[in-house]
Amino acid sequence: MNLIANNLSYKPDDQFHLNEVSFSFKEGNLYTILGRTLSGKTTLLKTIAGLVTPDSGDIEFDGKNFLKIPVWERNVAMVYQQFINYPHLNVFENVAFPLKQRKIEQTIVIEKVMDALKSVGLNGYENRKIQELSGGQQQRVSLARSLVKSAKILLLDEPLVNLDYKLREQLREEFKNLFSKGLADETILIYSTTDPRETMELNGEVIVLDEGKVLQVGPAKDIFENPNSLKVAEISNDPPMNIIEAKILDNHIKFEGIDLEAPEHLSKLTEDGLKIGLRSSDIELNENGHEFEVELAEISGSETLLHLKRGNTKIIVLIEEVLNFKIHDKVKINFKIDRAYAFHVNGKLASSPFGVLDG
Amino acid sequence: MNKFYIFLKYFFIIIWTVFVVAPFLWALTTSFKDFQSVNAGVTYIPWIDFEPNLEGWKVLIKSPAKGGVDIVEPYFNSLFVTCTASLISIILGTLSAYALSRYTFKAGFVKNNDITFFFISQRIMPPIVLSIPFFLFLSAINLLDSLVGLIVVYIVLLMPIAVWIMVDFFNKVPREIDETALIDGCNPYQAFLKVVLPNSIPGLIVAGMFCIIFGWIDFFFAFILTFTEVQLLPVKIVALNSSVTPWWSLSASALVSVAPLIIVAFIVERYLSKGNLSGAIK
Numbered sequence: 001m002n003l004i005a006n007n008l009s010y011k012p013d014d015q016f017h018l019n020e021v022s023f024s025f026k027e028g029n030l031y032t033i034l035g036r037t038l039s040g041k042t043t044l045l046k047t048i049a050g051l052v053t054p055d056s057g058d059i060e061f062d063g064k065n066f067l068k069i070p071v072w073e074r075n076v077a078m079v080y081q082q083f084i085n086y087p088h089l090n091v092f093e094n095v096a097f098p099l100k101q102r103k104i105e106q107t108i109v110i111e112k113v114m115d116a117l118k119s120v121g122l123n124g125y126e127n128r129k130i131q132e133l134s135g136g137q138q139q140r141v142s143l144a145r146s147l148v149k150s151a152k153i154l155l156l157d158e159p160l161v162n163l164d165y166k167l168r169e170q171l172r173e174e175f176k177n178l179f180s181k182g183l184a185d186e187t188i189l190i191y192s193t194t195d196p197r198e199t200m201e202l203n204g205e206v207i208v209l210d211e212g213k214v215l216q217v218g219p220a221k222d223i224f225e226n227p228n229s230l231k232v233a234e235i236s237n238d239p240p241m242n243i244i245e246a247k248i249l250d251n252h253i254k255f256e257g258i259d260l261e262a263p264e265h266l267s268k269l270t271e272d273g274l275k276i277g278l279r280s281s282d283i284e285l286n287e288n289g290h291e292f293e294v295e296l297a298e299i300s301g302s303e304t305l306l307h308l309k310r311g312n313t314k315i316i317v318l319i320e321e322v323l324n325f326k327i328h329d330k331v332k333i334n335f336k337i338d339r340a341y342a343f344h345v346n347g348k349l350a351s352s353p354f355g356v357l358d359g
Numbered sequence: 360m361n362k363f364y365i366f367l368k369y370f371f372i373i374i375w376t377v378f379v380v381a382p383f384l385w386a387l388t389t390s391f392k393d394f395q396s397v398n399a400g401v402t403y404i405p406w407i408d409f410e411p412n413l414e415g416w417k418v419l420i421k422s423p424a425k426g427g428v429d430i431v432e433p434y435f436n437s438l439f440v441t442c443t444a445s446l447i448s449i450i451l452g453t454l455s456a457y458a459l460s461r462y463t464f465k466a467g468f469v470k471n472n473d474i475t476f477f478f479i480s481q482r483i484m485p486p487i488v489l490s491i492p493f494f495l496f497l498s499a500i501n502l503l504d505s506l507v508g509l510i511v512v513y514i515v516l517l518m519p520i521a522v523w524i525m526v527d528f529f530n531k532v533p534r535e536i537d538e539t540a541l542i543d544g545c546n547p548y549q550a551f552l553k554v555v556l557p558n559s560i561p562g563l564i565v566a567g568m569f570c571i572i573f574g575w576i577d578f579f580f581a582f583i584l585t586f587t588e589v590q591l592l593p594v595k596i597v598a599l600n601s602s603v604t605p606w607w608s609l610s611a612s613a614l615v616s617v618a619p620l621i622i623v624a625f626i627v628e629r630y631l632s633k634g635n636l637s638g639a640i641k
Contacts (some may be wrong), residue, residue, distance in 0.1 A: 051538050071541040072549075078542050084535045088557040101544035145543070 001027045001062040001152060003048070003188050008057035010043060010212070017043040018054060019212035025188045027152070030179055030204030032220065033192040036235060040212035041192035042081075045155045048190065049076050061153070077146035078155040081162060083138035085130045085145070091117070092126035094141055098149040116148040119178060136167040147178075156191045160198070165301070172198060196238045200224060208232050225354035230347040233277050239305060241341070242283070242315040244276045253337065256311040258290050263338040265351050274350065277341035280305070280318040286334035297325040306331065383614070390415045390611035397606045415607025419615070430595050430612055437575065437592035438619070440506055444513035445570035449563065451514070452521025457551060459522070460529035461537065475526050478519040486579050497584055504588045512580055517570040524569065528562030529555070568627050572620060592616050 003025040010018040017040045025031055033041050046052040050071035059066040085094050095113045117123050120140040139159060146154060160168045179189060193199060199206055199220055206223045208215040216228045227233040234240040246255035251267045253260045292308035299322050306317040317333060342350040388403050391411035402408030421427020459471050493512055502508030532555060540550035581591035596612045599605060
């Protein structure tokens with residue numbers, strides 16, 4: 001059973017929420033929609049659910065025109081970014097709600113609800129009130145409610161974004177287990193996120209969305225290794241990929257007085273206005289490196305993010321330890337230039353360390 | 360310092376309590392007095408200060424033929440009109456409030472907020488402005504001096520309150536709850552009845568309370584739109600006043616007329632503090 005969309009467009013105000021979005025999703029697969037906030041992820045999911053009617057385009061599921069079927073008959077499930085549950089019902093009643101709506105026999109309801117609660121680790125919580133649960137537990141209840149009806153399409157809209165760091169890691173791990181446990185056999189799983197790491201960890205088919213437009217489609221590994229444009233490179237890396245305006249002359253990359261020997265995959269490029277892309281994790285501190293000035297140093301968890309400047313070039317460096325820097329400190333860094341990307345003036349990928357792409 | 364604040368707190372609470380309770384106490388004692396005791400000055404303790412008698416209360420249930428004023432029928436008229444009008448106002452008001460909160464309406468420059476304001480604007484006008492149109496309207500459809508006519512007018516007066524309170528309340532119920540209900544297999548009516556309404560009980564109670572209070576205490580329209588066939592309690596109480604002011608029966612009727620509101624307040628207060636919606640959304 002395939003879910004196929006053709007040229008979906010939705011423009012409720014002067015901005016496109018969806019702009020000619022097309023895709024073809026197959027059952028048994030996990031699809032990740034990666035995009036920044038306001039890129040149209042939620043709109044796309046709501047369109048699939050039927051809560052938003054697109055201005056043009058159509059959606060087909062199992063050979064049927066999906067747009068003609070009202071939300072309540074579509075057999076989709078959705079987990080929101082906010083923890084949405086029915087506050088007047090307890091945990092059991094919440095999870096049982098979609099089943100009761102279908103008038104399923106009580107004994108089967110009990111069995112299925114208990115199964116679902118068990119799979120999200122909430123057995124024993126049946127009689128609790130929703131208000132008594134923590135955020136993470138509330139989100140588990142909504143997940144259980146979406147699992148219990150074995151919907152053909154399961155939509156997860158940034159389900160982890162409102163949780164704290166530790167819980168997010170833990171739930172993400174559980175998600176992966178759930179998804180791999182046969183659940184995905186007949187289900188189309190669509191997961192939207194702003195977090196590139198989450199995308200890579202889930203390791204499904206990725207759709208990169210920006211301003212309502214699909215920028216790139218492909219397996220997570222492909223998106224990571226060969227982002228087809230500057231935009232995708234920015235969206236699919238956190239912190240965003242560093243973009244350096246440089247010149248390549250006689251096998252040398254030159255910018256801001258720095259002269260680096262060009263690796264093989266970049267050496268043949270000669271055009272003007274090339275942009276070099278380098279991940280912040282591919283730059284390291286080195287005594288013998290090039291001098292940069294610290295503009296800002298952020299410590300997050302066990303990592304330090306250094307915002308550096310030299311002339312007009314600004315870069316971000318990710319260091320896997322906690323270091324204290326002051327503003328205007330001088331640091332020396334080294335570029336792992338063999339892992340650099342090159343982009344054309346128009347933003348398209350020119351060359352990547354993982355093999356050259358066309359266009 | 361701390362003790363001083365506690366002292367201050369209870370000091371003002373006691374003053375306020377006296378301020379609120381004293382009139383009731385006064386009315387209660389006065390209702391058991393006769394002409395002489397009333398004129399003997401302010402006294403509160405029965406049997407010691409004055410000799411209590413039930414004349415003030417008896418007058419209220421005696422028929423006019425026996426020299427009484429019989430407020431029993433107006434009392435039940437008032438109860439019936441207020442409850443029916445409040446119930447219909449709440450039902451209609453809740454439905455329109457939900458529509459105004461969830462769907463977008465547009466007719467030229469008129470949008471949702473304008474429609475909501477239109478409802479509230481009915482209460483901004485001084486009642487006197489509405490009295491003549493209402494009078495003509497009711498006489499045109501032959502409902503002057505009837506319970507049904509009063510109910511119609513009270514719905515016009517009470518529904519704006521219900522709409523106003525419920526629009527505000529529904530706007531605070533996250534839209535995602537309705538959407539989740541739709542996804543879980545409810546059609547829009549079921550989503551409203553099974554999910555939104557059960558979570559709106561505090562709002563319904565507040566709206567209902569306001570409707571009942573405003574309906575119950577209305578004197579103006581009850582006075583203008585009825586003559587002899589039908590009388591409501593506030594009108595009847597005012598009619599008690601004759602050449603000699605019967606303080607005893609006035610006090611008794613005042614207490615009787617406040618009683619339902621006090622009962623309502625005690626019941627409602629239990630539900631109000633629950634706050635069911637917290638935890639619906641983070």
